[in-house]
Amino acid sequence: MTEVELRSWRPDDVPVLLGAFGSPDMAQQAARPIDTPRAALEWIGLWGFRDDAQAFAVVANGQVVGNVAVSNIDAHATGWVSYWTVPHARGRGVAVAAARRLADWAFRERGLFRLELGHRLDNPASCAVATRAGFLAEGVERAKLSYEGVRYDVERHARLATD
Template sequence: MPYLTSPVLTPGSLARVPQPSLPAGDALLLRPWRAGDAPALHAAFQDPVMHQWHIRSSDSVEEAAGWIAGWQKGWEGEREAQWAVVDDATDELLGRVALRQILLGDGVAEVAYWTVARARGRGVAVRATTALADWALEEIGFHRLELTHSTANEASCRVAAKAGFALEGTKRSALLHPDGWHDMHLHARVHTD
């Protein structure tokens, strides 16, 4: 049975070219993850704040290296696109930003982000999320980007709003965290925003 509409994005929209590095202003760069980032990635996940808001932990540098290898394959398979957020001058890891759950035909993906402790409160997450969203919507042609976070995570809510993601509602009891089920805010940005 044929579809009545054409795909928003076709296979190859991402993978036909190498994953780009994206400038985010004020010496901030989004670049593809490298194998050598594994120690810094592992260290980032030792932060208790990461354990509060994320449902994964990293037990070893080797495990973090496995995540990076998987993320690199995610770009090739157009399932996800993950970037290290780094200081452009020093290459110091400041965070991560990603497109997850990519549905090319629908032109939809989920945005995710985190920052390391020393980068919080400096606008890193806002600049990185804005740069990623601008690229995805304007250069690649995604139609809609969604972003979810725990309703208890007020800092993440501020990042979403400052990055232009409108609050659309609350998904009740939507994600199991280590301390129980959390309601999740749903934010979105669409191409016409």
């Protein structure tokens, strides 16, 4: 398992973001295209101004190799987890390690109780990450997402502070 650290995103991470969002499988990981330095800076800035969310740059061997975040933190101490890794760092346990670290932070420091996430059924790598990071599968939400006219089933996972 790769060792990772989490830290806040910084303006000098813009090149990493542009590289990451250049990957076709990242199209749905941001609300709008991250294809210019300005868009990348805005992405960093938006995360910085929310008190219902926190995103962390994932650092391995001194390099930023991904993102892990909790958003939609609500009055029930529940939050929504998301993650991605840059293509060249995949398959080395980075996302699993980052999701575990995020859960530790969310439960111990942010005081959350329930962390949820969802992955499309055609994304088995994300399912493996969720499961290995301790997020139990809770069921399939049928036809939850729609991209370019196609609807996708989504599997919900969650991890509790008491798991």
